[in-house]
Amino acid sequence: MTTTINADTVVGGAVITGDISGELGLQAAGSTKLTVTAAGVSLATPLPVSSGGTGSSSTTFVNLATNVTGTLPIANGGTGSSSTTFANLATNVTGTLPIANGGTGTTSTTFANLATNVTGTLPVANGGTGATSLSGAGIPSTSAANTFTATQTFQGSTSVAGAKIFDVLEGATISATAATGTINYDVTTQAVLYYTSNASANWTVNFRGSSGTSLNTLMATGESITVAFFVTQGATAYYNNVVQVDGSSVTPKYQGGTAWSAGNASSIDAYTYTIIKTGNAAFTVFAAQTRFA
Numbered sequence: 640m641t642t643t644i645n646a647d648t649v650v651g652g653a654v655i656t657g658d659i660s661g662e663l664g665l666q667a668a669g670s671t672k673l674t675v676t677a678a679g680v681s682l683a684t685p686l687p688v689s690s691g692g693t694g695s696s697s698t699t700f701v702n703l704a705t706n707v708t709g710t711l712p713i714a715n716g717g718t719g720s721s722s723t724t725f726a727n728l729a730t731n732v733t734g735t736l737p738i739a740n741g742g743t744g745t746t747s748t749t750f751a752n753l754a755t756n757v758t759g760t761l762p763v764a765n766g767g768t769g770a771t772s773l774s775g776a777g778i779p780s781t782s783a784a785n786t787f788t789a790t791q792t793f794q795g796s797t798s799v800a801g802a803k804i805f806d807v808l809e810g811a812t813i814s815a816t817a818a819t820g821t822i823n824y825d826v827t828t829q830a831v832l833y834y835t836s837n838a839s840a841n842w843t844v845n846f847r848g849s850s851g852t853s854l855n856t857l858m859a860t861g862e863s864i865t866v867a868f869f870v871t872q873g874a875t876a877y878y879n880n881v882v883q884v885d886g887s888s889v890t891p892k893y894q895g896g897t898a899w900s901a902g903n904a905s906s907i908d909a910y911t912y913t914i915i916k917t918g919n920a921a922f923t924v925f926a927a928q929t930r931f932a
Contacts, residue, residue: 809829809830809831810828810829810830810831811829811830811831811832811833812828812829812831812832812833813833813835814832814833814834814835815834815835815836816834816835816836817834817836817837817838817839818834818838818839818840818842818870818877818879819838819839819840819841819842819877820840820842820843821842821843821844821845821883822842822843822844822845822868823845823847823850824844824845824846824847824866824868825847825848825849825850826846826847826848826854826857826864826866827848827849827852827857828849829866830865830866830867831866831867831868831869832866832867832868832869833869834868834869834870834871835871836871837871837872837873838870838871838872838873838876838877838902839877840877841877841878841879841880842877842879842880842881843879843880843881843882843883844868844879844881844882844883844910844912845883845884845885845886846866846882846883846884846885846912846914846924847884847885847886853885854884854885854914854916854922855884855885855916855919855920858914858916859916860916860917860918860919861916862915862916863913863914863915863916864913864914865911865912865913865914866911866912866914867909867910867911867912868909868910868911868912869907869908869909869910869931870902870907870908870909870910871907872902872903872904872905872906872907872908873904873905874904874905875904876901876902876903876904876905876906876908877902878899878900878901878902878908878928879899879910879928882912882924882926884914884922884924885920887920889922889923889924891912891924891925891926892923892924892925892926893926893927894925894926894927894928899928903930903932905932906930906931906932907930907931907932908928908929908930908931909928909929909930909931910926910927910928911926911927911929912924912925912926913925
């Protein structure tokens, strides 16, 4: 049985059975016209995305994985572009992807690796300096306790000091040891060494960086370091009679111009040494002895 309907509109709840010849146009007031022919079903106007359609009268959206030719909104899983260059964001991004969407907010990739290629101004709040240049960028103040294990250099100019320091603490080693023999003074360990037991003989003090680093390696020519050695004396006093740097003897420049030849009994003798490196393995030592009792 063949049913032939030529009207453009069927109003109400029509039930059509049998084969259809010709065109069947179904359209309720204000809705999309559906045309049924022997060749298939088509829409006279696009079916909106919100109604489950593609937003296009073309059927090219049927397989989105292989044939996207229109603009599918990001909200609907698309790129917001009629180009397919956004299909693989990892390899082919040609537009500006916002930071909120995991991008950089710029068409340039110079921010891609912040560790090696920052060409803009990265705010302090984002781990940057707040300046396009590192010179004069300024280091934000912090109340956190920091430990620097490498040498830090603060260099000023001919008119500006490189550093201004308040409330500085120096490391001191206090040891219940009697001064005697050769005493290795490691300048990387302390600025003050204090022996609290009575000296038992005259002694040699040998200045070095540490057991594995010479003072010659630690210091550059034109640099100086000042340290102090406090020695407790009993009824019989002794004194520092030999000064060495990295195991080699150095004749100090004595305060007052005269080498000391004794210690001070029942006292604490404070020895201060300022060591200046004047060349490779060459040092000048300025020494002083002061009695405390």
